[in-house]
Amino acid sequence: MExxxxxxxxxxxxxEDPLPCxxxxxxxxxxxxxxxxxxxxxEAVLDQMRRKTMKAGFEFNIMxxxxxxxxxxxxxxxLFKSKVSRKSCTPxxxxxxxxxxxxxxxxxxxxEKGVKMKLTVIDTPGFGDQINNxxxxxxxxxxxxxxxxxxxxxxxxxxxxRRIPDSRVHCCVYFLPATGHxxxxxxxxxxxxxxxxxxxxxxxxxxxxxxxxERLEFKQRIRQDLQANGIRVYPQKEYDEDAEDRILxxxxxxxxPFAVVGxxxxxxxxxxxxxxxxxKWGIIEVENVAHCEFxxxxxxxxxxxxxxxxxxxxxxxxxTYRVKRLNESNANGLALSPLTLENGTLEKSEAESHL
Amino acid sequence: xxxxxxxSRDCEDQDxxxxxxxxxxxxxxxxxxxxxxxxxLMxxxxxxxxxxxxxxxLFLTDLYKDRKLLNAEERITxxxxxxxxxxxxxEKGVKLKLTIVDTPGFGDAVNNxxCWKSVADYIDQxxxxxxxxESGLNRKNIQDNRVHCCLYFISPFGHGLRPLxxxxxxxxxxxxxxxxxxxxxxxxxxxEVKKKKIKIREEIxxxxxxIYQFPDCDSDEDEEFxxxxxxxxxxxxxxxxxxxxxxxxKGKRVRGRLYPWGIVEVENPAHCDFVKLRNMxxxxxxxxxxxxxxxxxxxxxxxxxxxSMTRMVVKERNRNKLTRESGTDFPIPTAPGVSDSETxxxxxxxxxxxxxxxxxQTQEQECVTQECVDQECVMHDECVQESVQxxxxxxxxxxxxxxxxxxxx
Numbered sequence: 136m137e138x139x140x141x142x143x144x145x146x147x148x149x150x151e152d153p154l155p156c157x158x159x160x161x162x163x164x165x166x167x168x169x170x171x172x173x174x175x176x177x178e179a180v181l182d183q184m185r186r187k188t189m190k191a192g193f194e195f196n197i198m199x200x201x202x203x204x205x206x207x208x209x210x211x212x213x214l215f216k217s218k219v220s221r222k223s224c225t226p227x228x229x230x231x232x233x234x235x236x237x238x239x240x241x242x243x244x245x246x247e248k249g250v251k252m253k254l255t256v257i258d259t260p261g262f263g264d265q266i267n268n269x270x271x272x273x274x275x276x277x278x279x280x281x282x283x284x285x286x287x288x289x290x291x292x293x294x295x296x297r298r299i300p301d302s303r304v305h306c307c308v309y310f311l312p313a314t315g316h317x318x319x320x321x322x323x324x325x326x327x328x329x330x331x332x333x334x335x336x337x338x339x340x341x342x343x344x345x346x347x348x349e350r351l352e353f354k355q356r357i358r359q360d361l362q363a364n365g366i367r368v369y370p371q372k373e374y375d376e377d378a379e380d381r382i383l384x385x386x387x388x389x390x391x392p393f394a395v396v397g398x399x400x401x402x403x404x405x406x407x408x409x410x411x412x413x414x415k416w417g418i419i420e421v422e423n424v425a426h427c428e429f430x431x432x433x434x435x436x437x438x439x440x441x442x443x444x445x446x447x448x449x450x451x452x453x454x455t456y457r458v459k460r461l462n463e464s465n466a467n468g469l470a471l472s473p474l475t476l477e478n479g480t481l482e483k484s485e486a487e488s489h490l
Numbered sequence: 491x492x493x494x495x496x497x498s499r500d501c502e503d504q505d506x507x508x509x510x511x512x513x514x515x516x517x518x519x520x521x522x523x524x525x526x527x528x529x530x531l532m533x534x535x536x537x538x539x540x541x542x543x544x545x546x547x548l549f550l551t552d553l554y555k556d557r558k559l560l561n562a563e564e565r566i567t568x569x570x571x572x573x574x575x576x577x578x579x580x581e582k583g584v585k586l587k588l589t590i591v592d593t594p595g596f597g598d599a600v601n602n603x604x605c606w607k608s609v610a611d612y613i614d615q616x617x618x619x620x621x622x623x624e625s626g627l628n629r630k631n632i633q634d635n636r637v638h639c640c641l642y643f644i645s646p647f648g649h650g651l652r653p654l655x656x657x658x659x660x661x662x663x664x665x666x667x668x669x670x671x672x673x674x675x676x677x678x679x680x681x682e683v684k685k686k687k688i689k690i691r692e693e694i695x696x697x698x699x700x701i702y703q704f705p706d707c708d709s710d711e712d713e714e715f716x717x718x719x720x721x722x723x724x725x726x727x728x729x730x731x732x733x734x735x736x737x738x739x740k741g742k743r744v745r746g747r748l749y750p751w752g753i754v755e756v757e758n759p760a761h762c763d764f765v766k767l768r769n770m771x772x773x774x775x776x777x778x779x780x781x782x783x784x785x786x787x788x789x790x791x792x793x794x795x796x797x798s799m800t801r802m803v804v805k806e807r808n809r810n811k812l813t814r815e816s817g818t819d820f821p822i823p824t825a826p827g828v829s830d831s832e833t834x835x836x837x838x839x840x841x842x843x844x845x846x847x848x849x850x851q852t853q854e855q856e857c858v859t860q861e862c863v864d865q866e867c868v869m870h871d872e873c874v875q876e877s878v879q880x881x882x883x884x885x886x887x888x889x890x891x892x893x894x895x896x897x898x899x
Contacts, residue, residue, distance in 0.1 A: 205647055346748055412679055419751045
């Protein structure tokens with residue numbers, strides 16, 4: 136997007152000089168398309184951009200965090216309509232509660248209408264499953280910072296690649312169990328720490344156990360809790376760029392967290408095949424907005440805000456990390472080079488994350 | 491004519507042989523109805539699993555009317571509490587004093603190590619109180635606060651039992667009847683319910699958890715009853731749904747939950763096991779739960795308590811023998827006939843002391859000494875038996891008597 140703006144500016148400068156009479160029509164100096172004599176073809180830049188990005192493909196890294204059994208893998212599969220989660224990829228998969236939190240990432244390249252996306256799903260089995268869950272968020276914080284560190288090293292390299300492989304976590308979906316009461320201490324602790332370094336999207340998992348009233352009350356209480364604890368979740372208020380964004384994001388913020396239900400099974404409803412869960416008292420249609428908010432989550436994550444998530448990660452979270460690291464090395468009097476980054480700084484980033 | 495007379499004679503004979511104690515069950519029934527029943531039910535599990543809603547649904551009351559939901563800061567420092575609500579319910583002249591023991595805060599913290607300790611301590615306290623009351627002098631109005639049944643709520647969101655579930659049940663399975671319950675079952679499809687139940691039953695066996703076992707029905711019960719009983723046993727853990735509200739379904743007003751995709755009826759056996767659980771708890775197995783609590787769990791506690799007290803007493807006594815001090819203060823009565831290896835050892839020691847110079851003793855004396863030793867044993871037993879019913883002072887005297895007798899011999 137920045138490239139695009141630069142190109143536009145350059146072109147404007149070129150046009151203004153040869154045709155000064157046109158500047159009378161617009162005080163700001165921007166010449167609108169309809170005022171031009173002919174078709175210049177500025178908007179073709181968008182096409183060029185589109186073609187380039189389609190060739191290069193997108194990268195998107197999504198992390199799912201939550202206790203075991205909350206439907207994380209199923210939801211990711213439902214979101215991307217393909218079997219992309221660790222659960223589907225590991226042969227002979229058996230659900231066992233692991234003793235420590237370890238992160239596993241699975242990458243797939245999915246294609247739709249010529250657009251290729253390299254999707255990486257980072258799973259966190261073992262989170263919050265033990266009796267004593269103190270510091271179970273630390274491996275996750277460490278992982279996120281490590282990805283920033285990797286990118287930083289590449290960026291500071293003398294000979295750096297044209298496209299730096301982006302393994303930074305663009306979005307962290309945090310699964311809340313549908314208790315209907317409030318945020319648990321572990322939820323507060325996790326979101327407080329991770330909200331500072333990554334964009335968190337909280338969702339209410341397995342929400343088919345809440346009636347609509349209970350859902351509203353639960354969401355309200357969660358929002359109150361989030362505010363009371365100073366936790367910022369995506370979309371963050373501070374990063375709204377203009378009024379248009381703010382209106383759009385406010386609507387989203389009123390609905391957070393989304394109450395979702397995931398499934399990979401299809402059933403017949405009124406002659407159509409729908410994704411849903413069949414129970415004795417009815418079929419819960421996953422994509423029906425009257426039933427659950429899966430469609431809203433999908434729209435947010437994929438259809439409307441995917442690029443925004445990446446931008447926020449790159450422009451804000453990554454930059455915060457970078458500034459912090461540069462200040463550290465300046466304070467230590469060390470020149471920031473890839474070599475000095477190896478010693479002692481990883482520990483520092485860990486120490487920082489003990490916030 | 492003759493036939494008629496024989497018949498009447500038979501009746502008379504029968505009358506003569508008829509004692510009439512067949513009416514005992516009716517007498518017991520009448521007395522119990524007058525006295526009323528009491529039942530203490532504990533509910534345990536993480537917050538948000540529908541415990542309070544289920545209790546309200548089970549007994550059709552509103553025990554949890556004004557619940558104060560804590561805000562975020564208060565919750566972080568919350569510890570496990572034990573709360574008691576008592577309600578008197580009457581139905582068709584039969585009174586039930588129902589006590590519900592709740593455990594708010596269980597499993598909610600980040601670090602839940604030993605969060606079941608306060609629950610276990612509570613149960614032990616009730617046992618201890620009953621033990622003291624039972625051993626006391628005035629036993630007219632003993633309040634039975636012992637926990638008769640513990641409903642443990644298993645989360646439907648996991649993949650079976652969590653580490654916390656296993657630890658809790660293992661800590662409590664020998665103190666109370668545990669009935670595991672699969673909470674919020676309306677989030678599961680029928681197939682998922684079946685799979686989870688099988689998985690949970692396997693894990694319960696794998697970890698050696700002793701949940702409440704339904705008594706086997708007698709062989710002379712009819713087939714229908716046996717089948718129902720078997721169904722009940724196969725339904726553990728009960729997949730339940732609770733509701734505080736009444737909704738309208740197919741023209742009827744039922745207790746249920748209204749969703750955009752359908753209505754869940756709490757009392758529909760096709761939807762959940764609520765009816766089975768309620769029948770089990772209230773209609774068929776309430777008395778058995780109380781009996782098992784009284785006969786097994788309480789007796790285990792009592793025996794364990796007495797054993798540890800006896801060991802203390804014997805240690806004290808050994809110390810006293812060496813220092814020749816009297817007046818040890820025994821806090822609780824000592825046990826009769828429980829394997830007192832140490833007491834036996836003492837008796838054997840005395841035996842040997844007595845037998846030491848055999849050539850100086852005549853046969854008669856030997857008999858006498860033997861008798862004395864026997865007497866001492868008998869006296870000891872008697873004294874101890876008596877002392878179970880009496881106060882500490884009395885026992886002290888009897889023990890001293892026994893020692894005195896030993897010295898005599």
